[in-house]
Amino acid sequence: MNNFNFIDEELELLTKSGLKRELKTVITGGGPWVELLGGKRVLQFSSNNYLGLSTHPEVINALKSAASKYGVGSTSSRLLSGTTELHTVLEKSLADFENTESAVFFSSGYAANVGVLSALINKEDAVYSDEFNHASIIDGIRLSGATKFIYNHNDISHLESLIKENKDNFKRNFIVTDTVFSMDGDIASLEQTGIVAEKYNCFTVVDEAHATGVFGKKGSGVIEELNLGKYFPVKIGTCSKAFGVEGGFCAGPKNVIELIKNKARSFVFSTSPSPAVINAILKSLELVIDGSWRREKLWQNAKILYSGLKKNFKLKLNDFKTPIIVIYFNSVEEAMSVGDKLFNECHIWAPAIRPPSVKQPRIRLTPISTHSQDDIEYVIRAFDHLAKDIKPQPLGMAN
Ligand SMILES: Cc1ncc(COP(=O)(O)O)c(C=O)c1O
Known part of the structure; x- marks a missing residue:
């Protein structure tokens, strides 16, 4: 009988290298304080619920009232009988929000990236992708069958040299990038990217997952904030982060969205x-x-959180560009130890992020709008308390 011994070996390898993941179970609350199975209450600093909307009473009531009217499940795919008037209204509203002709909604941001990229890009094409792009972009490019060129993170001269060298060998050339990089909290050099795209006649697709709701006057993202719509007509966003719900979408020209609806698996x-x-x-x-x-x-x-942590000389922080605050560590063990102490001693939930999600281990803190000033100051004090066990970072260490 096949007893799947090789699985145990793989699990053991993960355990030995400190990379095996365990799930913690929440039993109440999506707010700043949550209660976990076993009764522990912790202060949430690892959500993407940037605007605190996941527990907003009007959002909850909207969910309840639609469930009463339509039932809980849609019971069919969109192209069969799963499109309600609500789906149509949402797609129109998302297009207006993004200032595009049209939009299409997916069950997650992951599904949006995988579906959109594999629908628009073909195997005769080339894709130039930032090395820190999200896994769902990477998977979408893989699924497209296109040839992939990875440019160094946010290095537009590297991007340009790759395009110059390779573009003529392909039918079409696409540049794909996150606008906000979720694990480092920095922002893509979008204007320069747009200029390069225009110069070499490349198509662009951007993922605004961590920018939607956070940047721009009406909250549609970095493209709105920097007024770069002319370079980036096709935008992907999520409703799982600042919107506090779930799902993803692509907004863009009518023909692009029409093709996606027909082709995105x-x-x-x-x-x-x-x-x-x-x-x-x-x-x-x-x-x-x-x-x-x-x-x-x-x-x-x-x-407030960033400037409080910055005073602690033992911590190596990212630059402050977005509400994603990152503390880098030299080893998985050190990041894990700080994450565990934060959780066990200080009741703060901000687990270590480690390979394969990122190369350099880190703690990623995401403050949200519903944290109180006391919550924020508490985290700063917690890091002051833990700092005695943190080794100073060597100067100039790469992220
Ligand atoms: C940049 C980026 N794109 C896409 C996704 C996937 O979105 P979702 O969680 O809605 O599937 C994420 C989520 O972590 C992300 O960070």
Whole structure:
């Protein structure tokens, strides 16, 4: 009998290298404080619920009322009978939000990236992809069958040299990048990327997952904030982060979206997202657009946290560009030890992030708009308390 011994060997290897993951189970709350199975209460600093909307009463009511009207599940794929009027209204609203002709909604941001990239890009094409792009972009490019060129993180001269060297060997050339990089909290050099794209006649696709709701006057992202729409007509976003719900979308020209609806396998061969979820997103979208005060509070919390941590000379922080605050460590063991102490001694939930998610181990702190000033100051004090066990970082260490 095949007893799958090789699986145990693989699991053991993960355990030995400190890379085996365990799930912690939440039993109440999506707010700043959550209770875990076993009764421990912890202060959440690892969510992407940037505007605190996952527990907003109006979002919850929208979900409930649509479930009462349509049922919980959509029961069919979009192209069969799974498109309710709510799906249609949401896609129109997302297109307006993104200032594009059209939009299509997916069951997750992951599904959006995989579906969109494999639908638009073919095997005769080349894709130039930032080395820190999200896994869902990487998987979408793989699925497209195109030839991939990875440029050094945010290095536009490297991007340009790769394009110059290779572009003539391919039918079309695509540049794909996150706008906000989720694990380092930095922002792509978008204007320069756009200029290079225009110069060499490349198509662009950007992923605004961590920028949606966080940047821009109405909250649609970095492209809106920097007014770069002319370079980036096709944008991917998520409703799982600042929107506090779930799902992903692509906004762009009508013909692009029409093709995606016909060709993206994660759209065509998947059950349509629940109408209840769609109604929750519609409410959340309203709150994102009208809630610039929430964005201001988010940024204020992030600034206080960053400047408090910055005073601690033992910590090597990222530069402050977004509300994603990153503390880098030399080893998995050190990052794990600080993450465990934060959790066990200080009741703060910000686990270590380690390979394969990132090369350099780190703690990633994500303040949200509903953290109180006390919550933020508590985290700063917790790091002061833990600093005695943290080795100073060598100067000039690469991320
Ligand atoms: C940059 C980026 N794109 C896409 C995704 C996937 O989005 P979702 O969680 O909605 O599947 C994530 C989520 O972690 C992300 O960080």
